[in-house]
Amino acid sequence: MRHPRSMAIACIVMGSIGVIISAVLGIFLAPDVNPSQWRAPEAYRIIFLHVPFAWTSFLAFIVLFIGSLGWYLRRSEPSWRLVQTGSDLGLLFGFGVITSGPIWGMAEWGVPWDWADLRLNTFAMLTAVALFIVMARRSQFDDDATRDTIASVGLFGFMLVPITAVATTLYQKRHPGIVIVESESSGLDPVIRTILLSGFISMTFLFVGFVMLSNHLYAKEADLERELKKLDLAEEVG
Amino acid sequence: MVGCTVRRGSKTVLRELDLRINESEVVCIVGDNGSGKSTLLETLAGLHPLREGEIMGPALDGKDIVVADSKGRRTPLPGLSIALQSDGACLDETVIGRLKMATLVAGTEANDEEIKQIMAEWSILHRSGDRLATLSNGLRRRVSVLSALIPALKSEKQGLVMLDEPSEGMDETSQKLLRYAIENLRSLGHTVVIATHDQSLMNVADRLIRIQDQTIFVTGEPPESDSGGILIRRHNNDRVSEFCRWGISLEWKNPIDTIHRLVPSIIAILLIGSVGADFVASDGLFSVSFCLLLPAFISAMVRPALIDRLNEGRSGDWWRAHMGRSMRPAASVVGSSWLLPLPLTYLTFVIISIGTLDVDPDAKFWIWLPALAIVDISVAATGIHLLVASLRRRGAVAASLMMAIMVWPFLMLVDATSLILQDGMSVKLGFDTPLGLIITSSIISACIWASSVLIPSD
Amino acid sequence: MSGIYHLALAYSIMIGSLFVYGRWLISRHRSLEKAVASTIEVQTPPPN
Numbered sequence: 001m002r003h004p005r006s007m008a009i010a011c012i013v014m015g016s017i018g019v020i021i022s023a024v025l026g027i028f029l030a031p032d033v034n035p036s037q038w039r040a041p042e043a044y045r046i047i048f049l050h051v052p053f054a055w056t057s058f059l060a061f062i063v064l065f066i067g068s069l070g071w072y073l074r075r076s077e078p079s080w081r082l083v084q085t086g087s088d089l090g091l092l093f094g095f096g097v098i099t100s101g102p103i104w105g106m107a108e109w110g111v112p113w114d115w116a117d118l119r120l121n122t123f124a125m126l127t128a129v130a131l132f133i134v135m136a137r138r139s140q141f142d143d144d145a146t147r148d149t150i151a152s153v154g155l156f157g158f159m160l161v162p163i164t165a166v167a168t169t170l171y172q173k174r175h176p177g178i179v180i181v182e183s184e185s186s187g188l189d190p191v192i193r194t195i196l197l198s199g200f201i202s203m204t205f206l207f208v209g210f211v212m213l214s215n216h217l218y219a220k221e222a223d224l225e226r227e228l229k230k231l232d233l234a235e236e237v238g
Numbered sequence: 239m240v241g242c243t244v245r246r247g248s249k250t251v252l253r254e255l256d257l258r259i260n261e262s263e264v265v266c267i268v269g270d271n272g273s274g275k276s277t278l279l280e281t282l283a284g285l286h287p288l289r290e291g292e293i294m295g296p297a298l299d300g301k302d303i304v305v306a307d308s309k310g311r312r313t314p315l316p317g318l319s320i321a322l323q324s325d326g327a328c329l330d331e332t333v334i335g336r337l338k339m340a341t342l343v344a345g346t347e348a349n350d351e352e353i354k355q356i357m358a359e360w361s362i363l364h365r366s367g368d369r370l371a372t373l374s375n376g377l378r379r380r381v382s383v384l385s386a387l388i389p390a391l392k393s394e395k396q397g398l399v400m401l402d403e404p405s406e407g408m409d410e411t412s413q414k415l416l417r418y419a420i421e422n423l424r425s426l427g428h429t430v431v432i433a434t435h436d437q438s439l440m441n442v443a444d445r446l447i448r449i450q451d452q453t454i455f456v457t458g459e460p461p462e463s464d465s466g467g468i469l470i471r472r473h474n475n476d477r478v479s480e481f482c483r484w485g486i487s488l489e490w491k492n493p494i495d496t497i498h499r500l501v502p503s504i505i506a507i508l509l510i511g512s513v514g515a516d517f518v519a520s521d522g523l524f525s526v527s528f529c530l531l532l533p534a535f536i537s538a539m540v541r542p543a544l545i546d547r548l549n550e551g552r553s554g555d556w557w558r559a560h561m562g563r564s565m566r567p568a569a570s571v572v573g574s575s576w577l578l579p580l581p582l583t584y585l586t587f588v589i590i591s592i593g594t595l596d597v598d599p600d601a602k603f604w605i606w607l608p609a610l611a612i613v614d615i616s617v618a619a620t621g622i623h624l625l626v627a628s629l630r631r632r633g634a635v636a637a638s639l640m641m642a643i644m645v646w647p648f649l650m651l652v653d654a655t656s657l658i659l660q661d662g663m664s665v666k667l668g669f670d671t672p673l674g675l676i677i678t679s680s681i682i683s684a685c686i687w688a689s690s691v692l693i694p695s696d
Numbered sequence: 697m698s699g700i701y702h703l704a705l706a707y708s709i710m711i712g713s714l715f716v717y718g719r720w721l722i723s724r725h726r727s728l729e730k731a732v733a734s735t736i737e738v739q740t741p742p743p744n
Binding site: 132139140146152155159167 | 245246287289622625626628629630631634635636637639640642643646647649650669670678682685686689690693694695
């Protein structure tokens with residue numbers, strides 16, 4: 001079927017163009033911040049990709065969670081496809097978040113990490129789980145037992161989210177410290193808001209395109225594997 | 239067995255099988271190499287997940303219980319004794335220790351003399367105190383088979399004996415003893431299921447179950463049964479305590495887990511000691527507390543040696559057949575670091591001369607409390623290690639990726655310790671008190687532990 | 697320090713990782729097409 005692939009490629013192309021435009025706008029068009037109030041005034045522009053990356057990694061982890069639950073409960077192949085895609089994209093976008101966040105933190109606050117920051121630590125936990133799942137999928141035999149374990153790991157990873165939320169909240173009470181990701185409670189400049197919105201939309205298109213294409217490729221790879229196994233059996237019998 | 243489908247790897251080995259095994263029956267599962275004999279036997283023992291179908295077994299009250307089903311339900315088969323093809327024992331166990339433990343796990347009361355008598359008949363008495371690692375394959379095979387036969391032979395009640403290729407690697411005398419033992423078991427009313435390609439064992443069987451092309455062909459008639467057999471159902475708690483005893487005794491014989499945990503911790507203590515107390519304290523009591531608890535924390539995070547022991551000879555599968563889902567929680571507790579956190583913390587206290595710093599004079603009487611709470615962290619960490627240990631190529635994955643969550647319980651204990659060092663111990667409960675922080679840390683560790691042991695299906 | 701180097705590094709990592717992933721998807725697609733073609737070739741009997 002060419003349609004899902006064509007749609008996927010269209011989404012990816014549109015999303016990529018949108019991301020590039022958002023990045024360029026963020027660098028050249030977004031207003032400057034007050035240099036007397038910011039230690040690294042240019043570094044703030046990291047948010048124009050960092051925040052959309054965070055949003056997209058959130059979507060990817062949702063896909064991973066739904067896939068893990070689906071396989072855990074029903075052992076359905078479409079669910080496994082979601083585990084594969086969700087873990088790949090969770091790793092991709094999560095990695096972007098947990099590298100760009102500390103880079104900004106070093107520039108602005110002089111500290112790369114804050115154990116009291118809920119979002120950063122939750123993303124780090126989930127990215128580590130995604131990395132584990134990607135490595136496990138690549139290194140292990142692909143059978144029901146392996147998939148069961150990987151789905152369990154995926155669900156375990158999601159149990160870590162509320163645990164991390166409670167832990168960081170409690171820890172923050174005693175160690176208020178610096179929050180790496182700025183709170184959105186302060187009003188945003190309209191230009192900044194627009195560029196962020198365009199980043200969100202572009203990244204979502206990109207994400208949807210990646211999901212569609214990745215699912216399609218994994219499904220094709222599974223079909224191919226089935227054909228190859230038939231050939232293996234034919235060779236053995238022959 | 240009703241409508242059971244089992245996959246191994248990407249291959250369907252058994253497809254929609256229906257099979258009934260009667261009490262006091264000897265059944266042989268036969269077939270070509272790779273046809274699925276071991277898979278069928280192990281599936282009956284509940285060791286393989288079912289794609290479809292369910293396995294039922296008799297309980298004490300005469301009703302059927304679900305031994306395993308495709309929804310992940312799992313109950314250990316009552317009155318089971320099993321000898322896996324790969325022995326199912328850790329090689330650090332001694333011969334007599336293995337046989338006694340197998341007897342206890344199966345719920346049989348057999349004294350040492352009775353066990354030794356059978357060992358003498360099977361010509362392994364001279365090796366009773368030796369570790370399995372020092373035996374030849376043939377002798378190890380005899381021990382493995384005896385660990386399934388003895389509990390049944392000495393039991394007062396009928397049970398189920400499963401043997402996977404029992405005669406493989408055995409000499410002719412042992413094979414004769416094996417056939418005699420099987421006949422004896424049948425006359426005592428036990429049910430025996432054997433996966434084999436040995437013709438002499440097939441001749442002893444009441445029925446033959448041939449596996450071919452993912453299905454079975456049955457020949458022979460089941461014997462007439464009085465249907466009065468009662469199967470023992472031993473409470474899981476007893477098996478759990480036997481498992482704990484097993485884990486502890488192995489570590490006592492070969493303290494590899496302790497050494498694996500101790501070495502990096504001692505190195506950490508020495509490194510901390512080399513920078514000196516003043517340097518450590520220069521950044522405040524939080525740094526002092528951090529360095530104080532760090533060696534114990536390191537020891538808690540190390541991968542437990544129990545995982546390798548369970549992997550050896552598939553002894554983990556042997557235990558799983560007997561314990562079902564209670565094995566994982568039990569293993570996470572047995573395999574964790576119980577003894578080290580306390581002495582390591584006090585050793586660090588001495589090495590970095592915390593007593594010379596400006597801390598509460600009674601603090602040293604209370605730092606055992608956060609040190610003890612590190613045991614909870616260790617149990618949770620062991621649970622995470624076990625979560626990933628079920629992957630076949632476990633050396634190719636990094637369990638450490640999931641350990642980062644243990645940072646927060648640790649940091650809370652560090653906070654608690656710095657409060658103790660600063661103001662002494664307080665028994666008040668609150669988030670700003672040492673006790674409150676320690677309890678919170680333990681609750682978080684418990685939640686992590688529960689997630690890691692309860693989510694996996696087996 | 698204006699943070700311009702940090703900005704450049706962060707953008708490089710984020711955009712670079714998207715680019716690497718995209719390349720990987722393309723290479724998977726290509727190797728899949730090759731594998732499918734060779735499987736069909738093996739399955740198709742040669743003309744007599």
